[in-house]
Amino acid sequence: MLLSTRDLTKTFPGTRALDAVSFDLKAGEVHALLGENGAGKSTLIKCLTGAYRRDSGDILFEGQPIFPQSTLEAQAIGIGTVYQEVNLLPNLTVAENLTLGHQPRRLGMIRSRAMNAQADEMLSGYGIDIDVRRTLDQYSVAVQQIVAIARAVHLSGRVLILDEPTASLDAREVQMLFDVVRDLRARGLGIIFISHFLDQVFEISDRLTILRNGRHIATCPAAEVDRMQLITLMLGHELQQETATRARPVADGKDAIRFSGVGRRGRIAPFDLTVHKGEVIGMAGLLGSGRTESAEVLFGAAPSDSGTVEDSDGPVDLRNPRAAIAAGFAFAPEDRKTDGIIAELSVRENIILALQARRGWSRPIPQAEQIRMADDYIARLDIRTPDAEKPVGLLSGGNQQKVILARWLATNPRFLILDEPTRGIDVGAHAEILRLIEDVVAQGMSILVISSELDELVAVSHRVIVVRDRQHVSQLTGEDVTTDTIVRAIAAPDLTPEATT
Ligand SMILES: Nc1ncnc2c1ncn2[C@@H]1O[C@H](COP(=O)(O)OP(=O)(O)OP(=O)(O)O)[C@@H](O)[C@H]1O
Ligand SMILES: [Mg+2]
The missing domain is CATH 3.40.50.300 (P-loop containing nucleotide triphosphate hydrolases)
Structure with missing residues (x-):
């Protein structure tokens, strides 16, 4: 062995x-x-x-x-x-990263040519052809x-x-x-x-x-x-099978949020999007296609430099995330390490963070209320922690991910954007999160889900937007929402340059 x-x-x-x-x-x-x-x-x-x-x-x-x-x-x-x-x-360069701590040296100086050659040698056989000096x-x-x-x-x-x-x-x-x-x-x-x-x-x-x-x-x-x-x-038990309940009607467009011609130069081409109450919109596309960039425009994290946003009360201010949160928007980003978790704070403090920020720090949420909310989400999302007072950094990766989701659900937003919500989440909790999405949507929340897992998108979405090369290229609805049609829209072989010339 x-x-x-x-x-x-x-x-x-x-x-x-x-x-x-x-x-x-x-x-x-x-x-x-x-x-x-x-x-x-x-x-x-x-x-x-x-x-x-x-x-x-x-x-x-x-x-x-x-x-x-x-x-x-x-x-x-x-x-x-x-x-x-x-x-x-x-x-640092690829070569420096590869040789860090054991660089070839002469008289105390790193010999770059030797280092680059060594790096090339180390990468040979890995099937990637890259410039180790970059x-x-x-x-x-x-x-x-x-x-x-x-x-x-x-x-x-x-x-x-x-x-x-x-x-x-x-x-x-x-x-x-x-x-x-x-x-x-x-x-x-x-x-x-x-x-x-x-x-x-x-x-x-x-x-x-x-x-x-x-x-x-x-x-x-x-x-x-x-x-x-x-x-x-x-x-330790069988997975409860999902009930496919995607045929839910979308409420009429009265309370809809209408994005018209929003976008951001160099990141995502202008697009239109109407978000209805109680609707789940899926967003599909390859990595780097412009999905996260779209979400950042919708949330004001990278504010739109064109177009308008309106609801039934008039224009919606999305100048920055603070304005977006005040307008009832929420965004759970994909990278918990850089964008989300505050490792030293407790599970409870992490969960109430966004809600507290929206209320303003001068009006602290009463302790008893904080505890009730934290315990509620720990139970609903099955967050594995000895108690709500543990620093979140001590939880396993997937459980940290659930805490971020709880944080944004706790603000009870009208429009919630989820970027890869089930990444790193185990199969059991995965099913639970999809059920939770169905619950909150039934209560009128609107959700935009970005996911690379097409089965998951098909299971929850009323509509799927496909993003390719930083453009919204198609929108699938009803019967057309299948993994097959999504894959085809992502690839769009008929539109590749070879085919059009
Ligand atoms: N440094 C630590 N201090 C306290 N508890 C810890 C620490 N590291 C891990 N744990 C606890 O040990 C248990 C196992 O965690 P571990 O990170 O090994 O899970 P995992 O199987 O990798 O889960 P995941 O799929 O979410 O990554 C969890 O209950 C976690 O909270
Ligand atoms: Mg782990």
Whole structure:
């Protein structure tokens, strides 16, 4: 066995994150680690890489007990990790990132030519053709991931751990990443893969291990379980099937919000959009197509430089997010790390934040009311935390995502924009969030959902807008809202330059 744990246990105040977990990784396999939000996946990884110190149990590398005290020590032993948030420096060149800490030097000076050559060498075999002298931020997240992998493999070379590496990649980029992973597997690396995308798990994995509440539930070859069995193992019960209730009528246009010719030069071409009360509008498109840019215009985060916005009371001021919030708008952004969570504040404080900001800081929400709201959302969204007073930074990734969603729901907006609301969320909570969307919409809230998961868009949307090359290119309604039509509208083969010339 390449890497094993025996009875690994790790507790935090109020939480047994790992409870006597035994796990094996073979050389030359992709081993998926699965479980609900808060099941203990990231904690297991962090114990393996020395980021956390285990309470008890053994970690064996090729049969020998190891005690890594830091990620650097784990790296030296042979265990490399790439997290979802690429842990590299965007403003340095690709070559600098690849060779950081071991640059070729002469008389104390970094020898750039040698460094660039070394970087080229490190990237050969990864199937990407990039200029290592350019800064990392000039490349897509997928390329950045591959650079991070190349660095980790170069430094450690035996075990590669990928914790939700595909969360912000589009379908083509996922394939690019998987090609790299298959290649590394063929070279004999042991690879641990964590993801909530079950299709991807089945596509790439040889074996699966399921954790639930910090306990090892099962390990088996991926070919021996099907999707439903896997979900049942993860949740500990069967997934409640969704009732398809998309035929809900849209209320008449009286209370509608009308955006006419809004847009922003260089980011998104002017577009029209009428948002009806109680309507879910889906937004589909590839990464970088202009979906987030559209949302930012609709929320005043990157205010429109053209057009008008009106409702039945007249013009709506969307000069900036503060004005948008005052107008009853809300926007849950996709990147909780940069745009959302305040790690040191408690779950309760994070949940009431937007509502408090709207009321004004001079009128604090009474403590009892805060507690009631926090407890209510913790129950409704099944946020896994010992209590509402825990700093949010100590929650698992998916549970932090739920806190952000709660924050914006708590403002009870009339128009809520959700950018990738279920990214990093487990299958069980996923279904719960979709149900919650149906509930609030039934009460008259209007929602715009941006999502790369087309099944999810089809399940919740009355209407789907397709964005391509920074333009709203089509709008699908009623029977036309299917994954097929969306995929076709995104690709639009009939409109590619080759076909038109
Ligand atoms: N540093 C910490 N302090 C306190 N509790 C922690 C800490 N790190 C993790 N936990 C708790 O341990 C449990 C397991 O968290 P972990 O991050 O391993 O979950 P996960 O399986 O990776 O979930 P997700 O799918 O949401 O990323 C959670 O209840 C979490 O709140
Ligand atoms: Mg995690």
